[in-house]
Amino acid sequence: MATIAKPKRKIALICSHGGLDEAYPALILANAARQSGIDAFIFFTFWGLDVVTESKVDHLHVNLAGNPSSGMPTIVAGLPGMESLAARMMKKQMEELELPTVREMLQILEESGAELYACELAMNMFKRKKEDLLPQVKDVITAGDFYELSEGAQVIFT
Amino acid sequence: METTQTSAQKTEPRAPTNGSTLPNDAAALMAKRMEVMEEQLAYLVKRQRAQEELFADLTPIGKDLLNVVTERFSELEKEGAISFAQELLAVTRKVVQHYGPEDVRQFGNAVVTILDTVRALTQPEVLAIAGQASTVLQNADQAEPIGIMGMVRASRNEDVQKGMAVMMELLKHVGHAAKAMAEQRREPTGADKRKADLAKRLGPKKKKVLGVERPQVIEDARQEARDLGPPVLCADPAVKEEPEAAATMLDGVGFTADGHLANPKAWTRDLALNIAHAQGVELDDARWKVVEFARADFEEHGVSPNVRRLTLGTGLATRDLYTMFPKAPARTIAKIAGIPKPAGCI
Numbered sequence: 112m113a114t115i116a117k118p119k120r121k122i123a124l125i126c127s128h129g130g131l132d133e134a135y136p137a138l139i140l141a142n143a144a145r146q147s148g149i150d151a152f153i154f155f156t157f158w159g160l161d162v163v164t165e166s167k168v169d170h171l172h173v174n175l176a177g178n179p180s181s182g183m184p185t186i187v188a189g190l191p192g193m194e195s196l197a198a199r200m201m202k203k204q205m206e207e208l209e210l211p212t213v214r215e216m217l218q219i220l221e222e223s224g225a226e227l228y229a230c231e232l233a234m235n236m237f238k239r240k241k242e243d244l245l246p247q248v249k250d251v252i253t254a255g256d257f258y259e260l261s262e263g264a265q266v267i268f269t
Numbered sequence: 270m271e272t273t274q275t276s277a278q279k280t281e282p283r284a285p286t287n288g289s290t291l292p293n294d295a296a297a298l299m300a301k302r303m304e305v306m307e308e309q310l311a312y313l314v315k316r317q318r319a320q321e322e323l324f325a326d327l328t329p330i331g332k333d334l335l336n337v338v339t340e341r342f343s344e345l346e347k348e349g350a351i352s353f354a355q356e357l358l359a360v361t362r363k364v365v366q367h368y369g370p371e372d373v374r375q376f377g378n379a380v381v382t383i384l385d386t387v388r389a390l391t392q393p394e395v396l397a398i399a400g401q402a403s404t405v406l407q408n409a410d411q412a413e414p415i416g417i418m419g420m421v422r423a424s425r426n427e428d429v430q431k432g433m434a435v436m437m438e439l440l441k442h443v444g445h446a447a448k449a450m451a452e453q454r455r456e457p458t459g460a461d462k463r464k465a466d467l468a469k470r471l472g473p474k475k476k477k478v479l480g481v482e483r484p485q486v487i488e489d490a491r492q493e494a495r496d497l498g499p500p501v502l503c504a505d506p507a508v509k510e511e512p513e514a515a516a517t518m519l520d521g522v523g524f525t526a527d528g529h530l531a532n533p534k535a536w537t538r539d540l541a542l543n544i545a546h547a548q549g550v551e552l553d554d555a556r557w558k559v560v561e562f563a564r565a566d567f568e569e570h571g572v573s574p575n576v577r578r579l580t581l582g583t584g585l586a587t588r589d590l591y592t593m594f595p596k597a598p599a600r601t602i603a604k605i606a607g608i609p610k611p612a613g614c615i
Contacts, residue, residue, distance in 0.1 A: 139614050146576055148597035206460055210615065211577070222587035223576070 120149040121264035123257075128269070129161030131171040131198050131213070137269040138162075138216040145223040150264075153220075154257050155248075156230035160237060163229060163245050168214050173197040214245075221247040228252045228260070467493055467581060493582070529609050533567065536607030545605045549596075552605070556593055559583055563606040573603045573611040 122144045126137040137153055144151040161167040175181040175188035175197050187193070205212075211219060220227065229244055229251045241251055252260070345351055389395065415423065423429050457465070470493055515523025515531035522540065523531035530536060530544075541560060545552045552560065562583050566574045576599045580587050594601040599611045 143614055145591075146597055146599055148600070206458075209460070209577075219577075219587050223591050 120144075121261075122149055122151045123261035123264040123266045124151065124153045125266065125268045126153055126155050126159035126162060127157045129158035129167070129171060131173050131201055133269065134159070134162040134171055134213055135216075137267075138213065138220065140267065140269070141220055141225045142216065142223065145220070145225050150224075151220075152226035152228065152260065152264075154228050154230065154252075156233045157236075160229060160233050160239060160244075162213060163217065163227060163248050164239060164243055165245055166243070168217070168245060169212070171198065171213060173201055217245060217247045228257070230254070230257075470584075525609070527610055529604055530607035533564075533608050536564070541605050541607065544607070548601050548604060550594055550601060550605070559585070559590070559593065559602055560606045563602050564608060567606065567608040573599070573606075573608045575599050575611045575613045575615060577615045 122141065124137045124141055126134065128134070137159075141151040141153050155163050161171060172194035175183050175193055176185050178188070181188060181197070183193075202212075217227065227248050229248050231251050231253045234240075234251055241248075244251075342351070424433065516526040517524050522535060525531050530540075542552060545556075550556065559579065563574055563579065566578065566582060574582060576587065576590060579585070579590060579599060579602065585593075590598040603609065603611050
């Protein structure tokens with residue numbers, strides 16, 4: 112039981128896409144980090160802002176076009192309604208696996224001590240205010256602040 | 270008068286049978302009563318006669334009245350009032366047939382909403398818009414058919430733009446109401462039912478539980494977690510039948526390379542206290558309950574519970590678990606409970 116003292120690990124995740132399939136990896140990685148006793152924080156920027164925006168979080172879609180793993184020709188995947196269809200199918204599958212929804216995941220993350228930040232520049236670009244974001248978002252910060260926060264952390268871009 | 274006399278005669282022979290005492294007194298009493306009755310009868314006869322006279326006088330008048338009433342009815346009949354009333358009755362009957370008392374009660378509840386809607390619709394401004402729209406509809410035959418290009422051209426008109434905005438807003442509200450209705454009528458899914466069931470058993474989830482006794486709740490939750498069946502995880506957990514080979518031995522107890530007890534059956538409460546101490550956690554009642562749940566859940570399913578399963582099973586919030594076991598809660602709990610490392614990602 113003699114444990115060797117390791118330096119405290121820290122993970123900084125950058126979530127820059129707003130797709131359902133693109134949001135989960137960041138959230139699950141951060142959660143897994145917290146469960147392993149690793150400090151975690153996520154920086155939501157550009158389309159990733161949708162993941163923490165109150166009006167968008169429940170309607171994240173899956174982009175099949177240009178995704179060779181979707182198994183669907185791009186010309187079909189680009190048809191209207193395909194994104195929401197794919198999102199619906201994916202959500203159903205996740206429900207069967209008892210995977211929490213994005214909203215629940217964010218809540219679990221906040222409760223487990225992960226810190227969530229939104230990008231100030233992206234906020235200005237998309238004309239969003241702090242009130243438009245979910246209450247789990249700790250603060251709106253700049254890229255410079257992000258570097259300060261992520262000092263000594265492993266950075267993962269998703 | 271004669272009948273009363275006969276009854277009086279009948280009673281007289283009965284007097285002696287009552288006994289020989291005072292038969293004359295009884296006869297006197299009877300005579301007095303008869304006098305009173307005679308007076309009353311005379312009064313009744315007088316009234317009867319008066320009524321007959323009145324009736325005789327009234328009969329011709331009554332006949333006239335009947336004639337007038339009949340005439341009026343036939344007039345009404347000609348005007349169609351009677352058939353109208355009959356139709357009205359038929360309508361009422363139909364309404365009664367098609368709507369039960371429950372419908373009427375619902376209507377009663379909705380009366381205020383209906384009145385509000387009618388009032389809003391009859392505002393002068395609303396009526397003005399409706400009037401404008403109706404004049405356009407009246408001249409609908411003169412409208413020129415347009416295609417997509419025509420639509421694009423028309424959309425440059427500011428009035429059309431305004432109208433489109435109004436229509437969009439209208440659509441938004443209709444959609445919102447429809448969504449609310451769908452939500453109301455939605456059949457609960459299996460997951461909803463499970464969640465509601467758990468919530469019912471566990472009470473408010475955010476309740477502060479540190480150090481608070483909740484034995485029954487925990488017991489119920491444990492049963493519930495068993496009823497939920499084996500946990501579904503994003504990775505297939507490999508159920509280990511055989512205890513892992515011990516990598517290190519400490520005080521005669523084997524531990525795996527990742528610091529978990531090699532054989533869960535070798536677990537004792539004293540050992541748990543020691544492991545907890547080494548992990549920097551002091552076990553109080555609330556923490557013991559979590560550890561016990563983890564052990565019971567492992568025995569049930571052969572898989573160590575992850576954080577999500579621990580929160581669902583014990584009724585604790587994620588935040589509480591991280592407060593009680595600050596560093597890697599699920600792993601720390603598994604170590605203390607003497608069970609393998611939890612599998613899965615959530």
